[in-house]
Amino acid sequence: MTASTSSLPAAARAPRSPWRARLTAWRVPLSILALCLLPWLLPSQALAVNVLIYGLLAVGYNLLFGYTGLLSFGHAAFFGAGAYVTGIAIGQFGLPWFAAMLLGVAFGGALAFLVGLLSIRTRGIYFSMVTLALSQLVYYTALQASSWTGGENGLRGFTVSTINVFGWAIDILDPVKKYYVLMVFAAAALWFVSRVLNSPFGAVIEAVRENETRARACGYDVERTKLLSFTLSGVIGALAGTLFALHLAIVPLDILSIHTSGMVVMMTLLGGAGSFFGPFVGALAFLLMEDVVSLWTSHWQIVVGTVFILFVLFLPKGIWGTALAALAGRGGR
Amino acid sequence: MDAELIAMQLFSGIALGAILIMVALGLSIIFGMLGVVNFAHGALFMVGAYAGLWVASRTGSFWWGLLVAPIAIGLFGILIERVLIRPLYGRSVDDPLLLTFGLGYVLVEAVRIVFGSDGIPFQTPPELSGVADLGIGFFPVYRLFVVGVVAIVLVLLWLGLEKTKFGLIVRAGAKDPQIMRVLGVDIAKVWLLVFGLGVGLTALGGVLAAPMRNVNPEMGALVLAEAFVVTVIGGMGSLLGAVVAGLLVGVAISMTALVAPEMATIVMFALMAAVLLVRPQGLFGKKSRA
């Protein structure tokens, strides 16, 4: 029997009111507009870049958790793999930045495929445990392979200062320019995710989330569907990782830790799993909270953790999901 | 490589496995009964170690720490079940998992606030330090002690499950929760106790492990992963599976450390991957828990 994760998404569900349909149709341009304005609305450039990168990671994660109903606790592995491979490709092989990014995304995607292949063999609650354990495997492998990854010290020495786009040199040490360069990739990924959600496959993953047994009886190969969703989600995560590497020019080992995996889960849930804007809203809320709370205490995690617990208990649809539901309720069902 | 070294390493593995058994058993009992995967389990292990440390330093006796900490943390577990987890029954199975993950996050930070971020060495109690000659080699007394304590706990647990009414209810309930309602058992009370028991076991593991590991707020993360590996290998909800897989993983880690130390942590994950490929339900798991 498949337990439907019905406490999850509420967005994009019929009956559709006209404003909701319009919001869905314009979701990519609206997101890009918001991202364009972000550096000027937030207290710091650094915060804006982080929202961009972690927001993208959460968007990819949401494809799996929010839309396919699979609670992975190992997404740090693909994020980290993207970052490490990009850094290694630039620093140790001297690859140009774009080729390095491609390699990072491809490697992260391949890793996601392998992890997915193993973890999807298990059912239900096992899935979360196995993804967590396998991401720990990646963490300890990176720790031991220190000649490649720098081990505990992290990966350094691959700073990209200018990038050439069709003969146009952009100085990405300038934070504003860097932000907009990274944003182009994030925007492209958002457009891609939106396309996936509108595609036939987008309907299949929601069907699998709602009722595996029924989806199978309809003629869908549930395992293969999950694997494809897992891999796509890992590819987006790896892309976010390559942006992280370009941004910081170092890759700390901590990027692969359970904290990173957990953070993505928290962001997605805080914002609203299963809604398009939710993950970015969640990343923004999480990082703002971190920023503000750490002004008066270094123990911001206790506040963030408590807020998260309260959300699980009382607002499982997250900020955006709850807002949508409230607006839909006002519009009259 | 001489036989004595291998024997010693094998024994280290059993001692390590004994700790893993405590953690994985707690996890498995809670899951078997409540259907909840406790993601705060690693953090509670860490809290158990700190509680043992604190009680021992206050009373000047390791023994008080060993006795008091698991009980206190077990009671804390009961509180957690009552206040935080109970409201989530009937909702998606992912919700308790998410909540306990957040709880683990909070616990780690709370311990940082109280005890600081750095690790604290935990002295092996003098009466348990040193080595003992067992004829086939010299073994650290403390590790022998750990294996002994875990063996006693396992026997008590087994007796409790097999011979008491509470045990009967737990075993029946793990097989089929519907039966509980039919029999008119106050299921809420049983869940409360089982959650407390499971948390108490991991806290005991924490106290026992404290003199063998560096006690620090982050120590729970690896333990949680280890417990998951053991549970996946053994089969979720199977107590025998937790025991066998715990020993297997412990020995695998310490034997690998002998030949290739850098692979020691990695080998258990490889073991898990192999089991998943051959027998996704785990060595002692039932085919599907529908």
Place this chain on the structure above:
Amino acid sequence: MTTPLLAVENVGRRFGGFVALEGVTAAFEPNRVTAIIGPNGAGKSTFFNVLSGVMPPSTGSIRFKGRDITGTPQHRFAHLGIARSYQITNIFPELSVHENVRVAAQALRTRYDIWCNRAAMTELDDKADAALAAVGLAGRRDATAKFLAHGQQRALEIAVALVADPELLLLDEPTAGMGPEETKDMVGLLERLAKDRTILLVEHKMKMILGLSDRILVLHHGRLIADGSPQHIQTDPEVRRVYLGQNDGYA
């Protein structure tokens, strides 16, 4: 003689030491309604699960249109032309009624396409609307499935099965849990469907079965104990013995 649509030969299924189904042999001609009856635990559900690929048979073989399909994975069955409904309502609760049916129709056309716009596949929308109209749910098209009344959810399940235009329709207790009104509607729907489809159904409501079926199979302790026309089954001494004392409205 023409090849039957579905033929099972010596089909059995065991769970560990328990034999749920044993040595069932039967062939099903097209455009007939066949009911499968039997006391609780007779093996009806197991038989259905084997026929719909939920589990492979432990022994024997299944042929569909002359082709051996024993051991085919369940998700292939819809593509072969076999659709089923479940005894316990089995829908996509959070999706709209229309989307429930549309996604089922989509399975036969595309499954892993991550690029095209599914809104442009209007023929799937039309198919879904047609199936909803056939079961009388056109008016609830945009409702969220979980908010439907029980009888409507059962009808939705039939629409989900129907939209694939299956040659063989397996219905597991389509009127389970329904009141008299809802049952009447469902029987009307089944009568309409029966005109040009092959239907196998498991049911307990005996009057309904006698009115609807061309043929009845009786299972008891996992074995096929009778197979024939409703008139024949009503007078079969073995069947009478099995049902004796059971008040199924049979007499």
